[in-house]
Amino acid sequence: MEEKTLIVEDLCAGFPTLRGEVCVLDHVSLEVAKGKITGLVGESGCGKSMTARAVMNLIRFPGRVTSGRILLEGQDLGSMGKKERRMLQGQEISMIFQDPMTSLNPVMKVGKQVDETVLLHEHVTRDEAKKRTLEMFEAAGVPDPERRYHCYPHQLSGGLRQRVMIAMAMICRPKLLIADEPTTALDVTVEAQILDLMKEMSRKGTGILLISHNLGVIAQVCDDAYVMYAGKIAEQADICTLFDHPAHPYTKGLLSAVSSLRNGCETLKTIPGNVPDLSRLPAGCCFSPRCDCCRQECKEKAPEMREIGPGHSVRCFAAEGVTAE
Amino acid sequence: MSEVLLEARKLYKAFPADHHRTVQAVTDVSLELEKGKTLGLVGESGCGKSTLGRMLMHLIPPDSGEIQIRGTTVSGMSEAEFMKYRRMLQMVFQDPYASLNPRMNVRNLIAEPLETYRMYESREETTRHVAELMKTVGLPEEFLYRYPHQFSGGQRQRIAIARAIAPDPELIICDEPVSALDVSVQNQILNLLKKLQQTRGLTYLFISHDLSVIRYISDRIAVMYLGKICETGATEEVFREPLHPYTRFLTASVPLPDPHRRGERRQTLTGEIPSPLAPPSGCRFHTRCPFATEQCSQEEPALRQSGGRQVACHLSPN
Amino acid sequence: MLRKKEKQIVAAFEHRAGDEIGEQETFGVLMRRMLRENKLAAVSLLVIILMFLCMALAPMLTSYGETDMDLLNRLQPPSGAHLLGTDEGGRDVLTRLLYGSRVSLMVGIVPTLLSMVLGALLGVVAGYRGGLTDTVIMRLADVVLAFPSMLLAMVIMYTLGGGLFNVFLTLTLMNWGSVARIARSETLRLKESEYVEAARSIGVSGWNIIRRHILPNCLPTLIVLFTLNVPAAILTESSLSFLGLGIQPPSASWGLMVNTGRQYLYNAPWLSFAPSAAIMVAVLSFNFLGDGLRDVLDPRQRKQ
Numbered sequence: 001m002e003e004k005t006l007i008v009e010d011l012c013a014g015f016p017t018l019r020g021e022v023c024v025l026d027h028v029s030l031e032v033a034k035g036k037i038t039g040l041v042g043e044s045g046c047g048k049s050m051t052a053r054a055v056m057n058l059i060r061f062p063g064r065v066t067s068g069r070i071l072l073e074g075q076d077l078g079s080m081g082k083k084e085r086r087m088l089q090g091q092e093i094s095m096i097f098q099d100p101m102t103s104l105n106p107v108m109k110v111g112k113q114v115d116e117t118v119l120l121h122e123h124v125t126r127d128e129a130k131k132r133t134l135e136m137f138e139a140a141g142v143p144d145p146e147r148r149y150h151c152y153p154h155q156l157s158g159g160l161r162q163r164v165m166i167a168m169a170m171i172c173r174p175k176l177l178i179a180d181e182p183t184t185a186l187d188v189t190v191e192a193q194i195l196d197l198m199k200e201m202s203r204k205g206t207g208i209l210l211i212s213h214n215l216g217v218i219a220q221v222c223d224d225a226y227v228m229y230a231g232k233i234a235e236q237a238d239i240c241t242l243f244d245h246p247a248h249p250y251t252k253g254l255l256s257a258v259s260s261l262r263n264g265c266e267t268l269k270t271i272p273g274n275v276p277d278l279s280r281l282p283a284g285c286c287f288s289p290r291c292d293c294c295r296q297e298c299k300e301k302a303p304e305m306r307e308i309g310p311g312h313s314v315r316c317f318a319a320e321g322v323t324a325e
Numbered sequence: 326m327s328e329v330l331l332e333a334r335k336l337y338k339a340f341p342a343d344h345h346r347t348v349q350a351v352t353d354v355s356l357e358l359e360k361g362k363t364l365g366l367v368g369e370s371g372c373g374k375s376t377l378g379r380m381l382m383h384l385i386p387p388d389s390g391e392i393q394i395r396g397t398t399v400s401g402m403s404e405a406e407f408m409k410y411r412r413m414l415q416m417v418f419q420d421p422y423a424s425l426n427p428r429m430n431v432r433n434l435i436a437e438p439l440e441t442y443r444m445y446e447s448r449e450e451t452t453r454h455v456a457e458l459m460k461t462v463g464l465p466e467e468f469l470y471r472y473p474h475q476f477s478g479g480q481r482q483r484i485a486i487a488r489a490i491a492p493d494p495e496l497i498i499c500d501e502p503v504s505a506l507d508v509s510v511q512n513q514i515l516n517l518l519k520k521l522q523q524t525r526g527l528t529y530l531f532i533s534h535d536l537s538v539i540r541y542i543s544d545r546i547a548v549m550y551l552g553k554i555c556e557t558g559a560t561e562e563v564f565r566e567p568l569h570p571y572t573r574f575l576t577a578s579v580p581l582p583d584p585h586r587r588g589e590r591r592q593t594l595t596g597e598i599p600s601p602l603a604p605p606s607g608c609r610f611h612t613r614c615p616f617a618t619e620q621c622s623q624e625e626p627a628l629r630q631s632g633g634r635q636v637a638c639h640l641s642p643n
Numbered sequence: 644m645l646r647k648k649e650k651q652i653v654a655a656f657e658h659r660a661g662d663e664i665g666e667q668e669t670f671g672v673l674m675r676r677m678l679r680e681n682k683l684a685a686v687s688l689l690v691i692i693l694m695f696l697c698m699a700l701a702p703m704l705t706s707y708g709e710t711d712m713d714l715l716n717r718l719q720p721p722s723g724a725h726l727l728g729t730d731e732g733g734r735d736v737l738t739r740l741l742y743g744s745r746v747s748l749m750v751g752i753v754p755t756l757l758s759m760v761l762g763a764l765l766g767v768v769a770g771y772r773g774g775l776t777d778t779v780i781m782r783l784a785d786v787v788l789a790f791p792s793m794l795l796a797m798v799i800m801y802t803l804g805g806g807l808f809n810v811f812l813t814l815t816l817m818n819w820g821s822v823a824r825i826a827r828s829e830t831l832r833l834k835e836s837e838y839v840e841a842a843r844s845i846g847v848s849g850w851n852i853i854r855r856h857i858l859p860n861c862l863p864t865l866i867v868l869f870t871l872n873v874p875a876a877i878l879t880e881s882s883l884s885f886l887g888l889g890i891q892p893p894s895a896s897w898g899l900m901v902n903t904g905r906q907y908l909y910n911a912p913w914l915s916f917a918p919s920a921a922i923m924v925a926v927l928s929f930n931f932l933g934d935g936l937r938d939v940l941d942p943r944q945r946k947q
Contacts, residue, residue, distance in 0.1 A: 043507035044478075143596070157597045158370070187369035187534065189594040192578040196593060213507060216580030220587055239584040257509045258582050261537050267519075268512035268541070274477055275507075382844050411846035423837035428859045428941075437855070438845045485841075492845070 004073075005176050005207030006032040006055065011068030013054055022279045024050050024063070026231045029305075032176060032207040037198065039218040039225035039239070040211045041254075045275050047231040048211045052178045055209075056095050057085055073175055091121040094169035098181035100161035104153040110161075111137075111149030114168045121172050136167040141197055159190035163197070170201060177201065180211045195221050215258050219243060224311070227251050230276050230286040233305065235319075237312040247308055247319035249291045285316070293318050327359035328395075330496055330528050331381065336390035338376055348601045350376040351387075352552040355628075358496065363522065363529040365543030365560065367536060367575075371601045372549040374532045378500050381530065382416050383407050412442055415489040419501035421481035425473040431484055432469045435459070438492040458487040462517060479510035483517070490521060496528045503538060515542060536579050540564055548572050551601060551609040558634030568636040570614050608639065616640055677939035684935025687928040694925060698744045707735040709742040710893040718911045728913040731903065732893070736917055743895035743918065746807065748925065750896070751877040754814035759869055761815065762822025767853055767861065769823065770830025780823065787820035793882065800888040810889045814876050825868060829861045863937045870933030874926035897922050 013025040025047050032038040040048045053059050055070055057077070070077045072092060077085060097103045105113055111133055118129040130149075137145035140163040153161055162182060169177055179198065183191040199221060202208050212218055218225055224238040227248065235248040246252045253271035260269040273290040276282065282289055284299040291298065297317055305313045308320065338351040351373040358364050366374045379385045381392060383399065392400040394410055415438075418424035425434055435455045445451045456466050462483040473481055482502060489497050499518070503511040519542065521527055533539050539546055540560055547557040548569065556569040567573040574594045596613045599605055605612045611621040620639050628637040678685040697704065713733030721728045727736035762784075769780040787795070796813045803809040833839060833856070842852050881898015883889035890896045892903075897918040904914030 043509065157600070159597050187598065188536070188578045188580075189369065189574060190597065191580070192593045193595075195580065214580065215508070215582040219582045219584045220580040222584075243582070243584050254508060255582070257512050261508075261512060261515075261541055262582070264541050268516050270512040270516065271509040274479070274510075384840065384844060408846055411844075414844075416841065416844045418837055418841060420837055424841045426838040426842075426856050426860070429855070433855075437842065437847060441845055441847050441851070488841075488845070 002033040002036075004031050004071075005034045006030075006209065007069075007071040008051070008055065009069040009071070011051065011054055011070065012066045013050060013059060013063060014066055015063045017279060019279050024231050024278060025054065025065075028068070028228075028231070028233055030209075030226050030233065030236070032209050033223075034175075034207050035202055035205050036223040037202045037208040037210055037221055039222035040209060040228060041213065041215065041218050041225055042228035043213055043254075043275060045278070046228040048228050049180055050231075051228075052095065052180050052209065052211055055176075055178060056089060056093060087121070090117055090169075090174075091172045092174050093176045093178065094172070094174040095178040095180065096162070096165045096169050096182050098184050100158070100165045100185075101153060103165060104161060106153055109150055109152055110156065110164045111151075114164065114171060117168050118171055132171060133167070136171045137164070140164070140167040140170070141193065142167065157190075158186050159194065162186060162190075162194055166194075166197065166201075170206070174206060176207045176209065178209045178211070181213070182210075183217060184212070184214065191217070215254065227254075230281060231278060232286065232315060234287070234316070235312075235314045236305075237309075241309065241312050245309075245312075247312070247314040248287075248316050249293055249318070250287050253290075287316075327361060329357050330360045330395065331358040332356075332393045333377075333381060334391045334393070336377070336380060336392070337388045338373075338380060338385065339388060342602055346602050349552050349604055350601065351380065354390075354549075354552075354554055356547055356554070356557070358528055358530055359544075360495070360528050361522070361526050362544040363531050363542055365539040365546040366530060366532045366549060367534065367539045367546055368549035369534055369575075369598060371551065371598055373552040373601075374549050375500055377549075378416070378498050378530065378532050382414060382498055383411075412438075412492045413495040415492065415494040415497050417482070417485050417489050417497060417499045417502045419504055421478050421485060421505060422473075424485055425481060427473055430470045430472055431455075431459070431464075434473070434484060435487045435491055438488060442492050444492065455487075455491075458491055461490070461521075462487045463513075477510075478506050479513060482506065482514055486514075486517065486521070490525065490527075493525075494527070496530070498530045498532070500532045501534070502531075504533065504535060511538070518542065536576060548575065551599065551604050553609060553637065554628060554635075555610065555638065556634070556636045557628075562634065568631070568634065568641045569610075569638050570616055570640075571610050608637075673939050677935050681935040681938065683931045687931040687935070690924060690928040691932065694744060694748060694928075697741050698748055701738075701741040701745065704741055705735065705738040707738040709738060709895060710734065711738075712893075718907065718914075720911070721913060727917045728911070730900075730911075730914050731907065734893075736900075736913065739895040739900060740897070740917055740921060743897045743900060744921065746890055746894070746896035747877050747880065747898060747922070749807075750810060750814065750880040751873045751925065751929075754811045755818065755869060755872045755876050757811070757815040758818035758872070759822055759865060762819035763826045763858070763861065763865055765819070766823035766826025767830045767857055770827040771834060771849065771853055771857065777827075781827065784820040784823045787816065788824070792817050792879070796879065796883055797886070797888060800883065807890070810880055810883060813883070814879060817879070818872060818876070822865070822868060822872075825864060826861055829864055830857055833857050833860050859940075862940055866933050866937045866940070870930045873929045874922070877922055877925070 008028060008030045011025050011028040012023065014021045014023040028051055030038070030040070040051065042048050054065050059065060104110065111130070114133040114136065115126065115129040118124060118132055134145045134149060137148060142148050142160060142163050148156065148160065156164065183194050186194065195217065198208060210218070210222055219239065222239050225242055226233050227235040227250065229250050235242065235246065235251045242251065243255065246255055250271070256269040257271065271290055276286055284301055285303050288294045288298045295318060303315050303317050305315045307313045334355045336351055336354045339347040339349050342348050354377060356364065366377065368374050376385065380387050387400055390400065391398050399407055399410055432452060432455050435458055436451050439445060439451050439454060445454060456469060459466055459469070464480060464483050464487070473484070476484065503514050506514060515538065522529060531539065531542050543560045545558065546560050546563055547554050548571065549555070550571050556563060556567065556572045563572060564576060567576055578594060594613055599612060607622045607624050608626050611617040614621065618639065624639070626637045626639045628635045678688070711734060713729065716729050716733045717731055719725055719729040725735050725737065727740065730736055730739065765780050769777040795817055799813045799816065800809060803812070839852060839856050842856055877898060880889055880896060881902055884896055884899040885902040890899055892899065900918040901915055904918065907914050
């Protein structure tokens with residue numbers, strides 16, 4: 001059995017609104033294995049960023065986690081004290097965000113910012129911290145680390161800033177790294193470099209939860225992936241199974257949209273309709289209004305996750321698994 | 326050969342930056358837009374494609390060079406003189422959240438060009454025409470008096486497109502119109518743009534950094550790097566056989582949505598994109614180019630013809 | 644940053660209109676919506692209307708004349724005959740309050756409104772046109788702002804003489820500068836927004852851009868500024884009157900009453916309390932109404 005770095009069990013989160021409680025995460029369960037990269041895919045508003053923030057304990061009033069467990073290497077994060085939980089951030093779990101410009105302090109030199117991270121979590125001298133920072137910069141592929149150490153964020157390009165963020169996130173050797181759309185704001189040539197870097201980090205034992213709406217990124221880098229829709233996990237499989245034999249109609253729709261673009265079809269495939277308003281979800285399966293194989297039972301009952309193959313689960317009544325070949 | 330609607334010749338544009346430096350946004354760019362066809366302009370950040378788009382829209386004056394519409398030079402014209410051409414030239418912007426005035430309802434947003442060009446007699450007629458346009462772009466008529474914040478990104482972009490086609494233009498410049506949208510919505514908008522081109526005979530200049538989108542929608546493409554055009558040609562030809570090293574790396578760097586094709590990459594491009602404040606000497610790409618020679622670092626390659634294509638590289642076509 | 648994102652997500656849920664067909668939003672519709680949803684603003688509007696009624700119907704509401712003196716009954720506390728007591732001249736405080744409302748409210752609103760209109764127009768034009776227009780208008784504004792306001796007021800009033808009309812003029816000239824500044828900085832910000840760029844690319848004329856895109860988006864700031872300036876105007880007027888430059892006694896204004904009442908704070912506190920309370924009620928009402936207007940004019944702020 002693989003060792004699991006992160007286990008999320010039945011996580012629910014929501015906001016109170018004038019129309020009642022809106023459920024943003026509905027019984028989300030996922031796992032990230034040690035040394036593997038797990039993808040979390042979905043379009044905007046599906047709840048993937050929210051899941052990441054829940055794991056990082058970043059959901060604030062008026063939003064809140066209503067139920068579920070988060071286990072980091074077996075340890076229940078919910079049962080920890082506040083201080084203990086806070087100390088975990090940056091040390092055992094780290095996160096990198098889409099726009100490094102807003103996540104880095106614009107008035108502090110980047111070297112110093114990374115130093116601060118070390119000094120916060122470990123008892124080392126300033127000189128030792130600086131040494132670690134420079135080592136980390138090199139590992140993250142920052143060219144000329146000595147010089148960049150003294151730069152401000154705005155003096156660095158987007159790709160370099162993201163590398164600094166990665167250095168900052170990795171410097172305390174966390175067990176889990178959550179990357180929320182880390183390359184979306186980057187140019188495609190730089191994106192390739194950052195993805196290579198992430199693959200290397202996972203090889204060294206860090207579990208990575210990679211969140212993206214870009215199926216290309218997910219395909220190139222992840223070992224397995226979860227597809228989210230309207231706050232629920234719709235499908236989960238290892239990466240090749242997901243792309244070769246998608247079971248959920250939503251996954252199929254996404255993949256055919258992407259492939260029709262790549263293949264240059266005359267009319268591109270789309271998923272009809274729009275992403276639902278989470279405060280007004282339809283009865284039954286939340287994807288049913290847009291699904292072309294929707295049956296009567298789909299409109300009445302909400303499907304549960306069921307396993308249709310080894311390591312392949314889907315939340316759909318109509319989906320069939322791949323027969324063993 | 327199709328009629329050439331718009332032609333740009335040797336455009337230059339630089340912006341002053343701090344410490345008395347300048348950003349060379351666009352350097353020696355020439356291109357042609359054929360009627361009824363789409364020219365895709367692709368490049369990464371800092372390549373100057375947005376600046377180029379705005380120059381063609383007469384929103385920013387070029388420092389030097391000419392822009393001609395159907396043979397008439399328009400680049401030097403004053404705003405008043407250019408008004409005659411404004412109507413045929415419209416733009417769709419990248420950010421569907423920022424390009425619509427949050428205080429105007431959909432009817433007024435789409436009606437603005439109609440009212441500016443006094444296309445209809447009465448207010449009611451204008452409103453009726455707005456409803457028609459909404460139908461054309463796939464927006465329900467009931468949304469006539471709603472405000473932008475009540476719509477999703479894809480729907481807002483439809484509003485922006487309706488506004489752009491309202492004055493019956495001939496040329497539409499699309500500046501990254503689908504970059505902020507999810508893949509399924511993106512496809513819907515691309516389908517819409519293609520359909521409109523076919524039914525209305527529109528000409529597009531499509532600016533994007535997304536190669537798959539550019540490949541789908543363009544008839545011809547131009548690749549830009551740091552303010553210069555490094556390659557042009559028919560879309561399929563350029564993708565099948567890129568002549569310029571940058572184009573080759575660009576097409577190879579796109580992450581493929583196919584997990585079986587991981588190992589097969591292709592060299593990754595090293596280094597960062599140089600700052601437009603200090604572009605490299607000689608060929609701008611030589612600092613990252615694995616094939617760079619002595620000549621590349623000293624002499625800037627000119628854009629040369631090679632069949633129906635153009636490429637700016639000392640080593641090409643080899 | 645994250646908490647703001649939370650709020651944005653909540654707001655996004657609240658504002659998806661869903662089933663409602665959008666109705667055409669005329670000013671009447673907006674006002675009705677504000678009154679329906681914002682109770683505080685509705686009450687404030689009521690209070691303001693009441694104050695205006697008092698102002699208009701003053702002669703009918705009191706049997707005393709504004710300046711009727713009764714030296715035998717000086718400094719009387721509130722009683723049946725004089726609901727708010729009498730002042731140092733034996734005049735009925737309530738009567739003076741009612742007549743004084745005419746001056747104070749008018750002085751609060753009219754010059755503020757005029758300076759808003761003048762300042763906003765000049766500021767927006769300066770911001771949009773830039774260049775020489777901008778420089779000239781802003782330097783003029785700087786001159787006005789640089790003068791200590793009371794000094795400026797005194798200079799104008801000395802030159803022109805006292806009286807209500809001159810007070811209006813003075814206050815308008817004093818205040819347009821800060822409005823112009825704010826309007827200009829808003830314009831500079833809005834000029835760079837993408838929807839203004841879109842309007843330019845459509846070919847909308849400069850004047851129409853200002854009218855449709857810039858002024859409406861300046862409105863919230865200007866409304867809030869208005870509610871801040873009204874009480875300031877009322878208080879400035881009272882200082883001027885106190886110095887003998889504005890309203891001349893024996894005419895009444897709330898500010899004048901507060902100032903003369905100061906001397907009698909220990910033995911006749913009602914002389915100051917009554918007009919102070921009146922000023923406070925007026926100020927608060929304008930503030931709440933201003934907030935309500937600003938919220939209802941912003942399409943994004945509306946609650947379902």
